[in-house]
Amino acid sequence: MAFHSPQARAEYDVAYDRAFAALPAPAERRDIRTDWGSARVYRFGEKGPAPLVLLPGRAGTSIMWEPNLAALAAEHPVWTVDLIGEPGRSEQTAPIRDAADQAAWLEALLAGLDLDAVHLVGYSFGGWLAMNLAVRAPTRLASVTVIDPVRTFAGFPVPLLVRTTLTLVPGIRRWARPSFLRWTAGGAAVPDGDPVATIIDEGMRTFAITLPVPALFTDEQLRSVTLPVLALIAGRSVMHAPRRAVARARDLLPDVRAELWPEATHAIAGESADEVGARILEFIR
Numbered sequence: 001m002a003f004h005s006p007q008a009r010a011e012y013d014v015a016y017d018r019a020f021a022a023l024p025a026p027a028e029r030r031d032i033r034t035d036w037g038s039a040r041v042y043r044f045g046e047k048g049p050a051p052l053v054l055l056p057g058r059a060g061t062s063i064m065w066e067p068n069l070a071a072l073a074a075e076h077p078v079w080t081v082d083l084i085g086e087p088g089r090s091e092q093t094a095p096i097r098d099a100a101d102q103a104a105w106l107e108a109l110l111a112g113l114d115l116d117a118v119h120l121v122g123y124s125f126g127g128w129l130a131m132n133l134a135v136r137a138p139t140r141l142a143s144v145t146v147i148d149p150v151r152t153f154a155g156f157p158v159p160l161l162v163r164t165t166l167t168l169v170p171g172i173r174r175w176a177r178p179s180f181l182r183w184t185a186g187g188a189a190v191p192d193g194d195p196v197a198t199i200i201d202e203g204m205r206t207f208a209i210t211l212p213v214p215a216l217f218t219d220e221q222l223r224s225v226t227l228p229v230l231a232l233i234a235g236r237s238v239m240h241a242p243r244r245a246v247a248r249a250r251d252l253l254p255d256v257r258a259e260l261w262p263e264a265t266h267a268i269a270g271e272s273a274d275e276v277g278a279r280i281l282e283f284i285r
Contacts, residue, residue, distance in 0.1 A: 002092075002207070002208060003087070003206050003207050003208075004206055004207070004208060008205075008206035008207070009206065011202070011206060012087060012202050012203065012206040012207065015198060015199060015202040016061070016063070016088070016089070016199060016202075018195075018198075019063045019066075019195035019196075019198050019199045020062070020063055020195075022063070022066050022195040023044075023062070023063065023065075023066050023069060023195075024044055024069055024070055024073065026042040026043060026044055027043050027044060027045065027046070028042065028043035029041070029042050029043075030042075030043075030113070031089075031090075032108075032109050032112035032113060033112065034084070034104075034105045034108040034109060034112070035094060035104070035105070035108065036084050036085075036092060036093065036094045036095075036096055036101065036104075036105040037084045037085075037090060037091045037092040037093040037094065037105075038084075038090060038091050038093075039081060039082065039083075039084050039090045039105070039109050040062075040081070040082040040088060040089035040090045041062075041079050041080065041081050041082075041109070041113065042062050042079070042080050043077060043078065043079050044069050044072075044073035044077075044078045044079075044080070045072075045073030045074065045075075045076060045077045045078050046077060047077050048076070048077050049117070050076050050077075050117065050119060050142070050284065051076060051077045051078070051079060051115050051117075051118055051119070052072055052076045052077070052078045052079070052118075052119045052120075052121055052280075052284075053078075053079045053080075053081065053110065053115065053118050053119070053120050053121070054068075054072075054078060054079065054080045054081065054121050054122075054123075054126075055081055055083065055106075055120070055121065055122040055123065055126030055127075055129050055130055056080070056081070056082075056083065056123055056124075056125075056126050057123045057124030057125050057126055057127075057200075058086065058124060058125045058200075058209070059086055059087050059199070059200045059203030059204055059207070059209070060123070060124070060126075060196065060199065060200055060203075061082045061083075061086070061087065061088040061089075061199055061203070062080035062081065062082055062088070063195055063196060063199045064123065064196050064199070064200070064269075065080055065123075065269075066195050066196055067196070067269065067270045067273035068269055068273055068276065068277050068280075071273075071274070071277035071278070071281070072277055072280065072281065075281055076119070076281075076284070079113065079115070081109065083125075083126070083129070084096065084105055085209065085210070085211045086203065086207070086209055086211070087199075087202070087203030087206065087207035087209075088203070095210075096211055096212065097212065098212055098215075099132050099136070099212070099214070099215050100136065102129060102132055102211075102212075103132050103133050103135075103136035103137050104137070106129060106132075106133050106137075107133060107137040107140065110140045111140070115140060116140050117140075117141075117142040118140050118141050118142060119141075119142055119143045119144075119145070119284050120133065120134070120141055120143070120144050120145070121144075121145040121146075121147070121280060122144075122145070122146050122147065122149060123146075123147040123148070123149075123269055124147070124148060124149065124150055124239065124266065125149075125150055125214065126149075127146035127147055127148065127149025127150065127152055128146075128149050128150055128151050128152050128214045129214075130144050130145075130146055130149070131144060131146055131149060131152050131217065131225070131229075132214075132217075134225045134227055134229070135217060135221045135222075135224060135225060138225070138226075138227055141227055142227070142228075143227055143228045143229070143230070143283070143284065144225070144227055144228075144229045144230070145229070145230040145231075145232070145280055145283060146229070146230070146231050146232070147232045147268060147269050147276065148232065148233055148234045148237050148239060148264075148266050148268055149231070150214060150239045150240065151213075151214040151215070151216050151217075151240075152214075152216075152217060152245070153217075153222075153231070153233075153240070153244070153245035153246070153248040153249045154216075154240035154241050154242075154244045154245040154248060155216050155240065156239070156240065196270060219252055222248075222249075222252035222253055223252050223253075223254065225253055225254070226254055226255060227255065228255045228256075228257075228283075229249075229253050229255060229256045229257070229258075230256075230257045230259075230279070230280070230283040231245075231246070231249045231253075231256060231257070231258040231259065232259055232261060232264075232268065232276065232279065233245050233246050233249075233258065233259065233260050233261065234261055234264035234265055234266055234268045235260050235261055235262035235263060235264055236262075236263065236264060236265045236266075237264075237265065237266045237268075238265075238266060239266055242260060243260065246258045246259070246260045257283065259279075
C-alpha cells in the first residue's frame with residue numbers, strides 16, 4: 001500500500017512525469033476523495049454525453065492508455081484513473097479488504113465525478129475491476145468493455161503464478177521484471193523508453209501492492225450482469241486459458257460480444273491499438 005522509501009517515491013515520480021508527457025495533454029485533472037483514499041483522474045477530450053472511464057492493468061496507471069487515448073477522446077469524453085492501492089498519483093488511506101471494497105471505491109469515484117451512463121473499459125486487472133462493479137453496483141453504467149481481463153472468466157494458470165512470484169524475490173527480481181513483461185507480450189522486445197512498459201516496471205520496482213487477489217466470478221455473478229459487455233480475449237494470453245474464457249463469457253453473460261483475437265498477446269491494447277480502439281467505439285455506437 002506504499003512506496004518502499006521516500007527515495008523510491010522520488011524515482012517513481014520522475015519516471016511518471018516523463019512517461020506521462022507521451023500522452024495527449026489532459027483537459028482536466030482531479031483528485032476524488034473516497035473512504036479508501038483519493039483517486040487521481042484525468043479527462044481527455046471535450047465534456048459531453050456517453051463518457052468513457054478507463055481502468056488500467058496492474059501498475060499501468062493512466063499512462064497505460066497512451067496508445068488508445070487519442071482515438072477514443074476524439075469521439076467521447078474520456079476519464080482515466082490511477083487505481084487506489086497501486087503506484088501512481090492516487091493515495092490510499094484505508095485498507096481495501098475485498099471485492100466489495102473495490103466496487104465501493106470505484107462507485108464513489110463515479111459519483112464524485114457526477115458521471116452516469118458510463119461506458120466502463122478495463123484492461124487486465126482493470127477488466128476484473130470493471131466487471132466487479134457491473135456485478136455489485138451497475139447503476140451508473142451503460143456498458144462494460146473488458147480487454148483480456150484477469151480472473152474474470154478463467155483463473156490464473158500455474159506458470160503465471162510462478163513468474164509473478166519471481167518478480168518479488170530479492171536478488172533476481174531486477175531481471176525477472178523485464179523478463180515478465182516480455183513474456184506477457186509473447187516474447188516481443190520492449191522498445192527502449194516505451195512509456196507503458198517503463199511505468200509498469202518502475203511501479204513494480206518501487207511500490208508494494210497489498211490489494212486482495214481478485215476473486216474469480218461465480219456463474220451466478222456473471223449471469224446477473226445484464227449490461228451489454230464487450231470482451232476482447234487475446235488468443236496468446238498467458239493470463240488465463242483464452243478459449244475457456246471466451247466460452248464461459250458466451251455461456252453466462254446475457255448480453256455479450258465475446259471475441260477471441262487469435263494472434264494477440266496480453267499486450268493487445270498496445271500492439272493492436274487502432275483495431276482495439278475502433279472495436280470499442282463501434283461497440284459503444
